[in-house]
Structure formats: C-alpha cells, structure tokens
Amino acid sequence: MIMLREIIKELFYEQTRAILIILAVAWGTFAIVITLAVGDGLRLNFVQTMSDIGSRILVLTSGTSTKNYQGILANQSIKLTKRDAKAIADLPNLSSVTWRYNFQTKLRYQDKKTYADLRAVTPEYVLVHKVKTGPKQRFISYLDQKKMSSVIVLGSDTADRLFIKDNPVGNIVYVDNHPFTIIGVMQKRPQMIYADSVPDRWLNWIPSSTYELLNNPDKVDAIEVRYKDVGLIEQTKNSIQKLIAINHGADPSDPGIVDFQDVAQKQKKINNFFINMEIFLGIVGGLTLFLAGVGIANVMYASVKRATRQIGIQMALGATARYVVFRYIMESLVMTVIGGVIGMVVAVVFVYFINRIPLQGQILEWTGKPELSLSFLVLSIVVLVLGVTGLLAGLFPALKAAKIDPAEALTYE
Amino acid sequence: MSEKIIQIHDVGKTYHTGKIDFEALRNINLEIEKGDYVAILGPSGSGKSTLMHIIGCLATPTVGSYFLAGKEVSKFTSNDLAKARNLYIGFVFQKFNLMPQMTVLDNVSLPLLYRGIKTEERRSKAKEVLEQLGLASHLMHRSNELSGGQQQRVAVARALVTNPEVILADEPTGNLDSKSGEGVINLFNQLHEGGKTVILVTHDTAVAKNANRIIQIQDGTIRV
Numbered sequence: 001m002i003m004l005r006e007i008i009k010e011l012f013y014e015q016t017r018a019i020l021i022i023l024a025v026a027w028g029t030f031a032i033v034i035t036l037a038v039g040d041g042l043r044l045n046f047v048q049t050m051s052d053i054g055s056r057i058l059v060l061t062s063g064t065s066t067k068n069y070q071g072i073l074a075n076q077s078i079k080l081t082k083r084d085a086k087a088i089a090d091l092p093n094l095s096s097v098t099w100r101y102n103f104q105t106k107l108r109y110q111d112k113k114t115y116a117d118l119r120a121v122t123p124e125y126v127l128v129h130k131v132k133t134g135p136k137q138r139f140i141s142y143l144d145q146k147k148m149s150s151v152i153v154l155g156s157d158t159a160d161r162l163f164i165k166d167n168p169v170g171n172i173v174y175v176d177n178h179p180f181t182i183i184g185v186m187q188k189r190p191q192m193i194y195a196d197s198v199p200d201r202w203l204n205w206i207p208s209s210t211y212e213l214l215n216n217p218d219k220v221d222a223i224e225v226r227y228k229d230v231g232l233i234e235q236t237k238n239s240i241q242k243l244i245a246i247n248h249g250a251d252p253s254d255p256g257i258v259d260f261q262d263v264a265q266k267q268k269k270i271n272n273f274f275i276n277m278e279i280f281l282g283i284v285g286g287l288t289l290f291l292a293g294v295g296i297a298n299v300m301y302a303s304v305k306r307a308t309r310q311i312g313i314q315m316a317l318g319a320t321a322r323y324v325v326f327r328y329i330m331e332s333l334v335m336t337v338i339g340g341v342i343g344m345v346v347a348v349v350f351v352y353f354i355n356r357i358p359l360q361g362q363i364l365e366w367t368g369k370p371e372l373s374l375s376f377l378v379l380s381i382v383v384l385v386l387g388v389t390g391l392l393a394g395l396f397p398a399l400k401a402a403k404i405d406p407a408e409a410l411t412y413e
Numbered sequence: 414m415s416e417k418i419i420q421i422h423d424v425g426k427t428y429h430t431g432k433i434d435f436e437a438l439r440n441i442n443l444e445i446e447k448g449d450y451v452a453i454l455g456p457s458g459s460g461k462s463t464l465m466h467i468i469g470c471l472a473t474p475t476v477g478s479y480f481l482a483g484k485e486v487s488k489f490t491s492n493d494l495a496k497a498r499n500l501y502i503g504f505v506f507q508k509f510n511l512m513p514q515m516t517v518l519d520n521v522s523l524p525l526l527y528r529g530i531k532t533e534e535r536r537s538k539a540k541e542v543l544e545q546l547g548l549a550s551h552l553m554h555r556s557n558e559l560s561g562g563q564q565q566r567v568a569v570a571r572a573l574v575t576n577p578e579v580i581l582a583d584e585p586t587g588n589l590d591s592k593s594g595e596g597v598i599n600l601f602n603q604l605h606e607g608g609k610t611v612i613l614v615t616h617d618t619a620v621a622k623n624a625n626r627i628i629q630i631q632d633g634t635i636r637v
C-alpha cells in the first residue's frame with residue numbers, strides 16, 4: 001500500500017497531534033473494553049454459579065382459593081401437606097420432590113451459641129438443592145429419616161458462627177436444648193439467587209421425620225421439586241395444581257390453590273438484568289469512544305484548515321479530490337487502529353492482572369469471584385465501534401479537504 | 414510540422430465574490446506550440462495568474478474552450494483535471510510551495526505518488542532529477558532549511574520529475590534575489606533547449622525577454 005507509508009510519515013510530521021489523538025482513542029478503547037469485560041464477567045459468573053446449582057427448581061407454598069367449590073369457600077387458605085408432596089411425586093417431568101418445615105431456634109455448640117434458621121427436610125432435599133457437604137461428611141440419609149435420628153447438617157455460615165473449624169462430624173449441637181449429632185457441614189458456594197427465602201449457607205438441616213416426631217405439624221411450609229424439562233413447566237404446574245386441588249376438595253382449575261415460585265424465572269430476570277447492564281455499560285463505553293472520535297474529527301478539521309494551502313499544492317501536483325478524501329479517512333483509521341490496539345493491549349494486560357488479584361470479602365460469598373471477561377463478542381463490538389468511529393471521524397474533515405479549490409488555496413495567504 | 418499543445422479560444426473568466434462579479438479575463442485567444450518558450454507579461458492584477466490557472470488546469474474558464482494536447486479540458490471534471498495536471502503540467506510558483514515538513518527527496522517524489530508509482534521508483538527518479546539540478550547533497554534536508562534559490566530549484570525538480578509536456582512558472586523569480594533569480598531563469602532556458610514547452614508568467618520585462626515569444630496582457634485581455 002503506497003499510501004499507508006505516506007500517512008504514517010505524515011503522522012510523524014505532526015507528532016503531537018497524532019499522539020493526542022491516539023491516546024484519546026486508546027483511552028476510549030480501554031474504557032469500553034473494561035466496562036464490557038466487567039459486565040460480561042459479572043454475567044458469566046452469575047451463569048456459572050447458577051449452573052453449579054441448577055435452576056430447574058419449583059417451590060410450592062400454600063395458596064388461597066379464589067372461588068367456592070364443593071366443600072371449599074373462596075378465600076380459604078389451602079395448607080400444603082406431606083400427602084400433597086407424596087401425591088405429586090409420581091408426576092412426569094419431576095425428578096425429585098421434598099417437603100420442608102421452617103423454624104428458627106437457638107443452636108449451642110460447646111460454649112458457643114447462635115440463633116439460626118433450620119429446615120426439616122427429606123433426604124431428597126439434597127437432590128433438589130445439590131447441597132454439598134465436606135469430605136467424609138454426608139447429608140440426611142433415608143436411614144436417618146426412617147429412624148427419626150437426631151442428626152443435623154450445618155450451613156457454612158452457622159459453622160462459622162459456632163467457630164467450627166475442623167471436621168465436627170460426631171460432635172453434638174444442641175437444637176433448642178435437644179442434642180443433635182453433626183453429620184456434615186455444607187461446603188461454601190456462591191449463590192446469587194436461591195429457592196428458599198434465605199441463601200443456603202444460612203440454613204441448617206434436620207430430618208423431617210425427627211421434626212414431625214417432636215412437633216406433630218399438620219402442614220408443611222413448602223414443597224420443593226426439581227423438574228427435568230423447562231419446556232414442559234406449564235403443564236407440570238397445571239398437573240400439580242390439579243392434584244393438590246383434588247386432595248383438598250378444591251376447584252382443580254383454581255390457580256390460587258398453590259403458590260409457585262420458579263427459580264428459572266428468577267434466573268432469567270437476573271440474566272436479563274445483567275444483559276441490560278452490559279448494554280448500558282457498552283453504551284457508556286461507546287460514548288467515551290465516540291467522544292474520542294469527535295476529538296479526532298475536530299483536530300483533523302483544524303488541521304485540514306491549517307493545511308489548506310498544502311492540500312492545494314498536493315492537488316496542483318495531481319492529487320484528486322477522491323485521493324484526498326481517501327487519504328484523510330485512512331489517516332483517521334490508522335490513528336484509530338493504532339490507538340485501538342494500544343487500548344486493547346493495555347486492557348488485556350489490565351484484565352490479566354486484575355483477575356490475579358486475590359479478592360476477599362463478604363460480597364464474594366454472594367457473588368463468587370467474578371473474572372473480567374474478554375469474550376470474542378466484547379472484542380468484536382469494540383473493533384466495530386472503533387472502525388465506525390475512525391471512518392466517521394475521518395469522513396467529515398476529508399470532505400472538507402476535498403472541497404478545497406486548488407487555485408484559491410494557492411493564492412490564499 | 415509543429416504541434417499545438419495549447420489552444421485557447423474566446424476564453425473568459427468571471428469571479429463571483431458575494432454580489433459582485435469580476436471579469437478577470439475576457440476574449441483570450443492563444444495558441445502555443447510544443448517546445449515553445451512563451452512569456453506572459455503584464456502588470457499586477459492584469460489576470461496573469463488567472464490565465465495560468467486555466468492553462469494549468471487548476472481552474473476552468475467561465476466561457477470559451479481550452480484544448481490541452483488535443484483534449485478539451487475546459488469540459489473536464491475536477492478528477493480528470495487533477496489527472497491532466499499530473500500528466501501534462503509541471504508547476505513552479507513564486508512562493509515555491511514546497512511541503513515544509515517533508516524532505517527535499519519526498520517533496521520531489523510527491524507528483525509520482527499520485528501516479529501510483531512505487532516508493533523505490535519514486536525515490537530513484539526524484540534523486541536523478543535532483544542530481545541533475547545540483548541538489549544531490551540536499552536530498553534529506555527539510556525544504557524549509559534551504560535558501561530561496563535552492564527551494565526554487567527543488568520546485569523545478571518537482572515540476573520535472575513527471576517529465577511533463579509543459580512547464581508553467583508563475584513569477585518564479587519574484588521571491589528571489591537577482592543572482593538566484595538568474596540561476597532559475599537559466600534553468601528554464603536549458604529546459605527550453607532540451608525541448609520542453611516553457612511558459613513564464615511575469616511582470617518583469619527583463620525576465621520575459623528570455624522567451625521566444627512575449628504575450629502582453631492587460632485588464633484581462635491580450636494586447637496585440
């Protein structure tokens with residue numbers, strides 16, 4: 001390319017101008033790459049934390065009838081029972097079903113006490129929620145359930161508050177003064193959304209049978225199911241609703257009977273939030289780059305004006321208007337490309353080091369450790385924005401330069 | 414049989430500035446043969462530069478027709494005019510009009526760039542011409558580091574590098590002391606001897622006398 005050399009030479013002639021423009025573009029590129037990398041990193045991190053746990057969880061809680069039907073009046077609360085849970089367990093598209101009782105009480109371990117949230121659940125709970133315990137530890141088993149054992153799995157948060165450090169399996173925790181043997185401690189994991197009202201790490205679990213023995217409850221607080229196919233979720237909800245309605249003598253078509261919460265829907269909302277955030281960040285970054293583009297256009301405009309006579313000379317020597325336009329656009333593109341490459345390289349190095357900083361803090365227990373992400377998508381967006389910026393920034397000064405009348409420019413003082 | 418390189422018929426040029434129209438040239442009829450040495454002589458404001466711009470394809474006439482090397486350039490688009498300038502004309506201006514930040518070598522190579530000639534070839538051609546004009550030791554100087562006489566020599570080299578049919582010089586000695594001016598005029602004399610068509614625009618009768626033919630212009634028209 002003949003012209004490229006000329007342009008780079010020209011850039012050398014006007015060093016300060018070129019350096020300023022290149023720095024502006026580099027900064028704009030850096031800003032857009034980093035903002036996009038942050039946004040994308042947060043979203044991917046969220047997707048990652050979700051994929052560890054899975055989102056195909058449906059939580060059923062008591063609803064209220066909305067119409068009179070046989071023995072049931074409108075506005076009557078429908079209490080979910082163990083029987084409901086067992087009835088829906090055979091429905092297609094459900095892989096596991098558990099029920100739970102919620103309560104809060106004092107826990108005591110050696111001389112440490114804390115107030116904690118407990119969940120009395122069936123062994124299937126672990127299949128629904130994928131709670132992991134430490135090595136040589138376990139979750140509630142079918143045998144525990146059958147024997148109504150006084151065993152407990154602690155949440156990581158409770159374990160911290162009770163200052164449990166080594167493997168506590170076999171030790172006793174007093175639950176409201178009843179001795180319970182520790183069989184496991186939940187492994188920490190990031191969790192940004194959860195099926196329950198609080199994150200898993202705040203919970204502690206005992207067998208539902210043990211709870212039933214002590215308290216003889218007439219209802220469960222929630223039934224939780226893991227389903228297989230998201231595509232069939234509406235049919236599944238419908239079948240569940242019908243079965244429960246029949247169990248309670250309510251209208252099978254009454255949607256008020258059960259209250260459903262779908263974790264997948266929450267996830268979708270949050271994912272959308274992240275995508276919107278990325279779009280927003282992208283626009284902010286794009287604007288930074290756009291401003292750099294306006295800067296280029298401005299500086300080049302001024303330099304075209306200053307160089308009117310020189311452009312006239314070049315035209316006299318045979319440069320066509322087309323050549324002049326092309327040359328200025330190329331000049332702008334060359335500067336944008338140089339600035340863009342610098343900005344991207346700096347951003348990549350920056351991201352590399354940031355991702356190696358060991359992050360610590362409370363917030364990470366919620367979010368996990370997000371890494372800045374330089375995906376192909378992010379980089380393509382940046383390249384596209386850079387190209388358009390360079391082109392447009394060069395176009396206007398170029399058109400001005402092309403309009404120069406050589407005869408006038410040469411008489412111009 | 415001599416060939417007419419420039420044929421100008423009933424050309425006029427009117428400038429529009431705001432509401433005022435100014436007729437800088439009218440009823441110009443002029444033919445110049447290939448290899449001729451012509452001086453266009455006239456007082457300041459008489460229209461010499463305007464005529465030179467038309468001859469040099471930097472501007473088109475408002476009326477009349479102009480044939481350069483048989484082509485009616487008065488009907489050319491600005492793109493074609495640029496190509497015609499590059500192909501047929503070598504300009505030398507009063508104010509040298511070199512690119513100040515560029516080296517002498519780059520300045521002289523410039524017209525070849527617009528022909529799409531490769532860098533190496535451009536350089537060697539430019540170097541050759543500069544050597545012929547005694548500027549071999551200044552190739553890498555920036556043009557604004559040279560004396561006026563040297564700058565005008567560089568400008569002549571730049572005009573010659575494309576080996577054009579016509580050398581068009583507008584007051585080439587206007588910014589030079591008499592000695593350097595003489596040197597430059599001698600260059601034109603040599604170019605004429607070498608067979609080039611040379612057109613000198615000047616208000617200086619002494620300079621005009623170097624030419625074979627003097628065309629006097631006054632108030633935008635040729636005096637006969």
Ligand SMILES: Nc1ncnc2c1ncn2[C@@H]1O[C@H](COP(=O)(O)OP(=O)(O)OP(=O)(O)O)[C@@H](O)[C@H]1O
Nearest residue numbers: 428430435437456457458459460461462463464616
């Ligand atoms: N672009 C223009 N717009 C309006 N008027 C112009 C323009 N260029 C030249 N003129 C006018 O046309 C007339 C002829 O100008 P021109 O430059 O051709 O004269 P000249 O003979 O070259 O003079 P000089 O010896 O001073 O260079 C002058 O009166 C000048 O003011």
Ligand SMILES: [Mg+2]
Nearest residue numbers: 461462463583
């Ligand atoms: Mg003049």
